[in-house]
Each structure stands twice: as structure tokens, then as C-alpha cells.
Amino acid sequence: MRQFTYLVNPVAGGRQTGADCAIRNRIAELDSQAEVVLTRRPGHAEQLARERSMSKDQVVVAVGGDGTVHEVARGLVGARAVMAVLPIGSGNDFARMLHSPRDPERAIAWFAQAEARACDVGQVRVERDSGEVIEAHFINSLGIGFEAVVAASAARARVFKGFSRYLVAALTHLWTYRAPEMLLRYADREINARQFLVALGNGRSAGGGFQLTPEAELDDGLLDLCRADDLSLPSLIRILPSALRGTHARFAGVHTDRIDRISIDCPSGCGLHADGEVLADDAVRIEVSVYRGGLRILG
Secondary structure (H helix, E strand, O other): OOEEEEEEOOOHHHOOOOOOOHHHHHHHHHOOOOEEEEOOOOOHHHHHHHHOOOOOOEEEEEEEOHHHHHHHHHHHOOOOOEEEEEEOOOOOOOHHHHOOOOOHHHHHHHHHHOOEEEEEEEEEEEEEOOOOEEEEEEOOEEEEEHHHHHHHHHHHOOOOOOHHHHHHHHHHHOOOOOOOEEEEEEOOEEEEEEEEEEEEEOOOOEOOOEOOOOOOOOOOOOEEEEEEEOOOHHHHHHHHHHHHHOOHHHOOOEEEEEEOEEEEEEEEEEEEEEOOEEEEEEEEEEEEEEEEEEEEEEO
């Protein structure tokens, strides 16, 4: 019999923190047998998920946005427990792939009967300019170059929420960002050129709705690649609306592929994010691969 633990991010979607978190109380009312825990700090959801990761009957529900999903997934990679998502954040990019209901009552009923399935996980190894090495996972997307700059700016935003944070950040930095030189190696190809952005998607959208990898699947053993050359500002402005609809690949200078691994050298250093979490702003070497079926999910 499934045992449910709901890990609730009390500040997801702009909510106010506090022990009387309304969403926590609502879940407890609807499922009196479940464990409901408020996360208290960055990294807490990962810790709590890892502590509950060993039982195949355990379902750990990420109650929050993409940041909460990212943390819970990191705690469950390679584990026996199953992850589910109750999306209450401002972005919810990964939850769109699961078709998980947003209403707590409908979601809890859905979790009780939904089947567990295998989900791929991205693995990344980053070498910074300082020599520090970072190893991380991502469940939805990895962004390199311009996308990482936008993610970092959006994370600092206080006035705007949800998708508007990313759109304002993208429009702001579009005028000043300079594409760095990169050496990309993947699928027996070697490309040495300035790259405006490199996006790798296990999911289809990022940044609250930008569909950079609209054909991605969670369980095909591959990551969808989207990269853009060092394009002119007028070209980028023309392409940006298409990125919201997932039709940007029709433009010259935008390239797509499906891969299981890639390495990127960036001598001048570049930024990258994993599921919206900025890992570094001075990465000189990035290696990405797929952990096939590395996570069990409901959806």
C-alpha cells in the first residue's frame, strides 16, 4: 500500500511562509493518513526526499514549483521511492509533462490510482575556471549561455512573478549579452563557434513557458538539444515569440537534435542552470549525459 509524504514549499508561487500554510492544512484535511512536511530552507526538500527514498511503496510529492521539483528529484534519483508533483508554483514547467492536476482534491485522488513509470534524468559535470568541479542532476532542462543569464536574473526578481520574470529578464539582457566561443562535441560532430544559447531538454518547456525543446519525451533515453548561433539582435527579436510556441527551429541559425551525451568547452567561461538553479557563471567545460530511467514518477 502506498505511503504518501507531501513536501510543501510554503513560499512557492509567491505565498507567504508560516506554520499555518493553507496548502499544508488542505492536504492534511484531504488525506489524514499522509505525512505533510513544510520545507524550511534551500536544500531541505532534497534532504527530506532522500530520507524517504528506500521504500518502493513510498510516494514523495513535491508541492511547489520547478525549484521544489528539482530538489525532490535530486533526493530520489536512483531510489526505489516514487516522485509525484502537486504544482502550485509560478512556472510548473515539468508538471506540464505529467498532466498532474493543480487542485489538491483532484490531485490526491489521481495520485492514488496513477501508475508509476520510469523517467530519464540528466547528469552534468561542470568544471569551473577556478578548477572546482560540480556534479548535478536535472529532471527538466539544462540551459547554457543566454538561458543561464536569464535564469539568474529571474531568480533575483522581486517585482515580477511567474513567466513574466523570465520574459522581462530575457528582454533586458537581449540587448547586452555577447555570445561566447564554444566547442561542442556530440553525435560524432564537432562545432567550434560562438553560441548564443545551448538548451538541453528532458521536458518540453522552461522559464515558465519557453518551448525550446517542444518534442522532448521523459522516457526515450535522449535529451533534446536546441542551440542558437551568434545571431543579430533583429533576428533574435524575430525568433523570440516563436520560442514561446515551439516553432523557432524554422529559423536559420537555430539548430535541433536528439542526443544522449554532449561535451562543451568554453574557454572564456559561461553560465549554466539546471532546472532554473544556476550552477556556475564561469564554466569552462561541461559534460552532459542521460541516466536512463533514473527516477520513478507518477504521471
